[in-house]
Amino acid sequence: MSAPRRPPNFSALRAFEAAARHENFSRAADELHLTHGAISHQVRALERELGRPLFIRNGRQVTVTSDALKFSQALARAFDEIAAAADAMRATTVAQRLTVTAIPSFAARWLAPRLGGFIDLYPEIEVVLQSSGQLQDLAREGIDVGIRFGRGNYPGMLVERLMGDVYYPVASPHYRDGALPATPQDLAQHVLLRSVEPWAPWLQAAGVALAEPTGGVMFEDLSLLIRSAADGNGVGLVRHVVAMQEIAAGKLVRLFDIEVASPDEYYFVVPLAAAARPHVVAFRAWLLGEIGAYQAAQDLTRRS
Structure with a gap:
């Protein structure tokens, strides 16, 4: 296993990133609560370590080089990740x-x-x-x-x-004393419980020429429709994920093998x-x- 690579001095990296972002050593010094001289010293030390200039200097005016700009942007992302990781660690110390x-x-x-x-x-x-x-x-x-x-x-x-x-119809095994619909066409003779989920797509897939049921109770919560179907009040169109408990417990029976994917x-x-x-x-x-x-x-x- 190779030895881990040694990164440059962290303080120098912070000083350089701030100086590159502002393109001004004095503003970087204010942000990091350092002196102008300290920023300049840190940047020069980093330049010596990297073996190349990071800024074009014209008196007190500095301009970051194109390669150094990319380097500073990578550092900014890394500092953000470090800060986020630190926040996450702090968060785990409390309930x-x-x-x-x-x-x-x-x-x-x-x-x-x-x-x-x-x-x-x-x-x-x-x-x-x-x-x-x-x-x-x-x-x-x-x-x-x-x-x-x-x-x-x-x-x-x-x-x-x-x-x-997916959607499919269900009914209580005791609905109409067990005389459950044998075919999709038989649904025309039964009470179809209504929810905000329409019957029409399933009826069309089953080849049944029935209009969307109207009248009676409109259940806005599918759980209430499932309860009503389990109580034997009619045939309900249900989603599998929320009805499977009643089906597994025998409180509801799935009717037919036809199902329609929910949009x-x-x-x-x-x-x-x-x-x-x-x-x-x-x-x-x-x-x-x-x-x-x-x-x-x-x-x-x-x-x-």
Whole structure:
């Protein structure tokens, strides 16, 4: 193993970067709380070490050379990374509060049952889970992470796709004393529960000439529609991710093999200022791991 390379003196690098940015030794001295002579001394020492001039001098006026300008810009990026890493280290010395918001159906039926695993890994982090269907201003409201169901257009945010979802009809096994619809065409004789998610795309995919159902209750939260379907009030069109618990428990039965991909998908959305915070980084890594395990289990179920 080769010995690590020895970088130039850090103080000299700081002095040079400030002097190059201002193209003025006096302003660099003011910024770093040094004297003009100290900046000049540091810069000359760095020039000797690098074996080349960094400035073109004309009396007290200095102009950074083109190569030195690129060098100073690289140093500025490195100093920013050092500062960010130091901030991250400081943040880990105090208890962290992580505020997560997600649509109610996903929060209650997919995320909340799994959060215990995150708490076991990071007991020092206090997780505040908010369920809301509204598109909050995450940065303004102090929310660290938003899990959104949409098209991924969230300006000014760090956005990462998590997974998609599919729609299909379900009913309670006790609906109409077990006389469930045998074919998609039979749905014309049944109560179709309504939510903000339209039936039309699934009906079209199934080749059923039925109009979008109207009247009755409109469920704005898919969790409420799932509960109504489980109570035997009708046939509901559900997303797999939020209905699979009731299906696995036998409270709902999936009808037919036809499913339609949702045009909306789940996204991890974070304000840019929060993206590098240790508790946000930890939550993202944990969440991606949980989604990977969930999708692997779904793939195994489909193949079996």
